[in-house]
Amino acid sequence: xxxxxxxxxxxxxxxxxxxxxxxxxxxxxxxxxxxxxxxxxxxxxxxxxxxxxxxxxxxxxxxxxxxxxxxxxxxxxxxxxxxxxxxxxxxxxxxxxxxxxxxxxxxxxxxxxxxxxxxxxxxxxxxxxxxxxxxxxxxxxxxxxxxxxxxxxxxxxxxxxxxxxxxxxxxxxxxxxxxxxxxxxxxxxxxxxxxxxxxxxxxxxxxxxxxxxxxxxxxx
Amino acid sequence: xxxxxxxxxxxxxxxxxxxxxxxxxxxxxxxxxxxxxxxxxxxxxxxxxxxxxxxxxxxxxxxxxxxxxxxxxxxxxxxxxxxxxxxxxxxxxxxxxxxxxxxxxxxxxxxxxxxxxxxxxxxxxxxxxxxxxxxxxxxxxxxxxxxxxxxxxxxxxxxxxxxxxxxxxxxxxxxxxxxxxxxxxxxxxxxxxxxxxxxxxxxxxxxxxxxxxxxxxxx
Amino acid sequence: xxxxxxxxxxxxxxxxxxxxxxxxxxxxxxxxxxxxxxxxxxxxxxxxxxxxxxxxxxxxxxxxxxxxxxxxxxxxxxxxxxxxxxxxxxxxxxxxxxxxxxxxxxxxxxxxxxxxxxxxxxxxxxxxxxxxxxxxxxxxxxxxxxxxxxxxxxxxxxxxxxxxxxxxxxxxxxxxxxxxxxxxxxxxxxxxxxxxxxxxxxxxxxxxxxxxxxxxxxxxxxxxxxxxxxxxxxxxxxxxxxxxxxxxxxxxxxxxxxxxxxx
Numbered sequence: 133x134x135x136x137x138x139x140x141x142x143x144x145x146x147x148x149x150x151x152x153x154x155x156x157x158x159x160x161x162x163x164x165x166x167x168x169x170x171x172x173x174x175x176x177x178x179x180x181x182x183x184x185x186x187x188x189x190x191x192x193x194x195x196x197x198x199x200x201x202x203x204x205x206x207x208x209x210x211x212x213x214x215x216x217x218x219x220x221x222x223x224x225x226x227x228x229x230x231x232x233x234x235x236x237x238x239x240x241x242x243x244x245x246x247x248x249x250x251x252x253x254x255x256x257x258x259x260x261x262x263x264x265x266x267x268x269x270x271x272x273x274x275x276x277x278x279x280x281x282x283x284x285x286x287x288x289x290x291x292x293x294x295x296x297x298x299x300x301x302x303x304x305x306x307x308x309x310x311x312x313x314x315x316x317x318x319x320x321x322x323x324x325x326x327x328x329x330x331x332x333x334x335x336x337x338x339x340x341x342x343x344x345x346x347x348x349x350x351x352x
Numbered sequence: 353x354x355x356x357x358x359x360x361x362x363x364x365x366x367x368x369x370x371x372x373x374x375x376x377x378x379x380x381x382x383x384x385x386x387x388x389x390x391x392x393x394x395x396x397x398x399x400x401x402x403x404x405x406x407x408x409x410x411x412x413x414x415x416x417x418x419x420x421x422x423x424x425x426x427x428x429x430x431x432x433x434x435x436x437x438x439x440x441x442x443x444x445x446x447x448x449x450x451x452x453x454x455x456x457x458x459x460x461x462x463x464x465x466x467x468x469x470x471x472x473x474x475x476x477x478x479x480x481x482x483x484x485x486x487x488x489x490x491x492x493x494x495x496x497x498x499x500x501x502x503x504x505x506x507x508x509x510x511x512x513x514x515x516x517x518x519x520x521x522x523x524x525x526x527x528x529x530x531x532x533x534x535x536x537x538x539x540x541x542x543x544x545x546x547x548x549x550x551x552x553x554x555x556x557x558x559x560x561x562x563x564x565x566x567x568x569x570x571x
Numbered sequence: 572x573x574x575x576x577x578x579x580x581x582x583x584x585x586x587x588x589x590x591x592x593x594x595x596x597x598x599x600x601x602x603x604x605x606x607x608x609x610x611x612x613x614x615x616x617x618x619x620x621x622x623x624x625x626x627x628x629x630x631x632x633x634x635x636x637x638x639x640x641x642x643x644x645x646x647x648x649x650x651x652x653x654x655x656x657x658x659x660x661x662x663x664x665x666x667x668x669x670x671x672x673x674x675x676x677x678x679x680x681x682x683x684x685x686x687x688x689x690x691x692x693x694x695x696x697x698x699x700x701x702x703x704x705x706x707x708x709x710x711x712x713x714x715x716x717x718x719x720x721x722x723x724x725x726x727x728x729x730x731x732x733x734x735x736x737x738x739x740x741x742x743x744x745x746x747x748x749x750x751x752x753x754x755x756x757x758x759x760x761x762x763x764x765x766x767x768x769x770x771x772x773x774x775x776x777x778x779x780x781x782x783x784x785x786x787x788x789x790x791x792x793x794x795x796x797x798x799x800x801x802x803x804x805x806x807x808x809x810x811x812x813x814x815x816x817x818x819x820x821x822x823x824x825x826x827x828x829x830x831x832x833x834x
Contacts, residue, residue: 135427191555195501195547196540197508200519204540207532251643252680252739256694256746257670266693270684289413296512303416310423317427324412324420331411 140318143309147322150305151330157223157301158288164227165287166280169234173242176235193232199293201229206297222294230287237283241275242268277345281338288334292327302326353529358538365521366542372438372507372517373500379443380450380503384496387447388454389480409448415509417441422513438510445506446499453495457488497554501547508543518542592655594619594750594781595640600649602635602805609635610646611806619749622782624792624813627802628828633785634677636802637752640783641674654749666698673743677755679735681727681742687714688723691742698746713741717771733764737771744775751775753784789832793817801825 176186193201202225209216216224245268253263292303300308306323310316353361390402422437432440461484469479511520522539526532595617602610609632617623625633638644639651645660652658654671662668682690691710695701701709714720717737727735736756743751753772757765769791776782776795786792792799792813799816801809801824809822820826 135424191548191551192544195505195551196543197505197519199508199511200522200536200539200543203519203522204536207526208536211532246678246680248676248678248680249682252674252676252682253693254666255641255643255669255672255674256742257666257698258694259666259698262697266697267682271682274684289411292413292415295415303413303419306419316419316423318424320416320419320422321424321427324416324424327416328408328412331413335411 135317135321136315139313139315140322143313143319144322144326146309147302147306147319147326150300150302151326153219153299153304154288154291154301154330157219157226157291157294157299158284160223161226161230161287161291162284164223165230165234165283168227168231170238172231172235173238176239177242190232190235193229198226198229198290199296201225202293202297218294218297218299222291222297222299226287226290226293229290230283233286234280234283237276237279238272240279241272244275245271274345278342281342285331285334285338289327289331292323302330353525353531353534355534355538358525358531358534359542361525362518362521362535362538362542365516365518366546368435368510368515368517368520369504369507369546372435372442372510372515373504375435375439376443376446376503376507377500379440380447380499381496383444383447384450384454384499387451388458388492389485391451392455392458406448406451409444414441414445414506415512417445418509418513434510434513434515438507438513438515442503442506442509446503449502450492450496450499453492454488457491458484460491461487494554494558497550497557501550501554504547504550505543592619593617593652594621594654595783596650596652597636597640598650598652600636600639600646600651602632602639602644602646602648609805610639611804612649613802613805613807614649615800615807615810617750617781617783619781620779621797622776622795623784623798623800624796625783625785625800625802626787626789626792626828627808630804631802632805633802634754635805637754637783637785640750640752641669641672643674670694670698670746671748672750672752673740673746673748675736675739675743675751675753675756677758679727679732679739679759681735681739683727686724686726687719687730687738690727690738691745694742694746710741710745713744714738716744716774717741731764732760733767736760736764736768740768740771740775750781750783753782753786755785755787757786757788787832789817789829801828803828 172186172190176183176190202222205221205225205228206218209221249267249271250263253267254260258266291301294301295303295307298304303323306319309319313319387402387406391399391406394402418437418441421432421441422434425432425437465483465487466479469483470476474482507517508519511517511523514520516524518539522535526535529535593616595615597613597615600610600613601608611632613632613636615623615636625636627633635644639646639658640653642658642660642665646658647660650657653668656668656671658665658668681687682693685693688707688710691713692703692706695706695709696703711720711723714723717740719734719737719741722730722734722738727738730738740751740756756772757768760768765788769788772782772784772791773795782795784791784796794813796813798810799813800807801816801820801822803824809816809820809825811820816825817829820829
């Protein structure tokens with residue numbers, strides 16, 4: 133079977149039909165993963181007994197493949213009568229998988245702040261909540277911006293996993309074309325090129341955002 | 353099927369998982385070292401070239417790359433087995449990430465180290481091999497371990513290009529008996545057993561490399 | 572001569588307040604870090620208006636002790652009473668008790684993301700709920716007191732170490748503390764900046780502030796302290812008025828320490 137460039141070009145619009153879902157899934161998963169990751173990290177810092185349990189949970193999340201976690205949610209939830217649209221299951225799966233990593237980003241971001249900072253705040257009589265909100269969090273944000281940016285791209289690159297549970301994102305569209313036309317070479321090639329372009333655009337956007345943030349943080 | 357039977361059934365795929373992982377490492381480690389060193393030392397066009405190669409392997413979705421190589425390469429006359437495609441794509445992807453830690457580790461070395469070596473009359477390559485890389489190695493090992501975990505987990509994807517790894521076995525078992533809870537918990541457990549010790553090793557190395565150092569903010 | 576004046580004024584104030592409750596009472600306090608015992612049954616009383624200097628070799632527990640007074644470290648045994656309130660690990664209202672004591676750290680610990688002024692007003696606005704304008708006014712007053720008011724709108728990293736430490740003192744003063752705790756305030760400073768910080772501390776002492784200073788600045792101790800405490804290996808070895816402490820220390824370890832310091 134020869135590679136048919138004309139056919140490849142012709143199917144680009146059909147594959148691109150999935151790009152909206154790809155971006156939607158990536159954005160939702162990024163927010164989900166960030167919230168959940170922050171939650172894990174707060175849990176890890178909360179109590180002596182909770183800490184090792186949370187730590188194990190985070191390590192377990194990071195020790196199993198995203199694909200398997202998504203399968204698990206997709207097949208096990210209906211077993212308990214919970215039927216959700218595949219897109220939500222996928223977003224939840226990706227959020228869950230990346231929350232393990234993002235909790236580590238928060239951990240590193242907080243650990244990088246010298247202990248003297250919270251000590252100084254506490255010694256001034258600020259409460260724990262105010263200490264976190266006004267002293268720790270603003271300094272943490274600066275530390276986590278760059279790694280969060282790279283995880284956002286990581287999440288975008290993981291969205292094709294959702295094709296396996298039939299979420300109509302870009303790889304899903306390509307697979308549809310393939311099963312309609314019985315030709316795999318061109319749709320997969322087109323999907324590869326389009327994802328490369330999409331990821332490069334995303335990387336560029338993140339770099340621009342980071343530079344903006346960097347400018348903000350040094351202008352003080 | 354009992355849970356034990358399920359897990360044993362899944363573990364029949366462990367051989368393929370291990371094969372793809374080990375072959376993947378054969379791509380990943382040399383590629384990471386060579387690409388990282390080249391990117392550190394080269395300038396101009398050659399630096400651009402090596403950067404583009406690294407970015408190509410880093411920038412695309414692994415799954416899409418897997419499909420594209422598996423299904424599209426034959427149309428260009430390149431026939432590779434599923435194992436070869438899986439090992440190459442997963443290995444080069446992990447290697448591309450790891451190459452960045454090689455470069456960063458070399459860049460963070462004190463310039464005086466290299467100068468002292470050159471002043472002793474060693475040639476540049478010897479300085480790299482005997483002075484710089486051994487010191488940089490300590491800083492790159494945590495990243496290498498973490499990329500190895502990514503590689504092991506990534507092998508689950510080869511089930512989608514027909515290889516009978518652990519994930520593929522689980523899906524086969526799922527067709528025989530309807531027990532999603534048992535089967536997919538079993539599959540998670542299998543990966544956990546393999547990857548968790550490596551995760552702990554990575555965490556330990558990370559800490560001993562001093563990255564997680566410092567007191568914890570108590571609030 | 573100026574210091575002679577300071578000291579006689581001190582004695583008067585000290586006598587006046589001698590009948591009121593002590594500012595800090597420490598009774599048989601012990602603390603462990605894991606298996607390492609950092610404090611061994613330390614007892615110490617600081618009267619209101621008194622200036623205490625704690626010195627000792629590194630690892631002697633002097634920083635741990637002063638951090639216990641602000642409960643940045645929790646003690647495991649014994650009693651610590653600050654202005655009539657006993658400090659217990661995990662107690663409620665700890666933030667209120669902490670506001671009675673201002674803490675100055677070796678590493679300044681200014682908040683890098685806030686301006687000098689905001690560093691000073693944060694606790695006023697958040698903990699005391701004082702409106703911004705009033706808080707700014709209080710902060711400017713304190714900044715003037717440490718002679719750095721003109722830098723109010725700069726960020727900490729734009730200041731020298733000595734300036735940063737003076738801001739840290741102003742920040743601690745803003746919470747209207749009854750006691751000031753200094754944890755090696757000049758140890759992280761370049762030699763030429765030590766004096767400006769000590770001058771500010773001396774002025775504070777002259778104004779009658781109760782002070783507990785962990786420091787190796789023996790000149791400061793000699794001139795300002797009412798009492799000097801020497802600690803070693805987590806225990807109080809000797810305490811005496813500065814004149815006696817420096818001229819005829821009783822304990823061998825104190826003598827050795829002073830000898831090393833003078834060389």
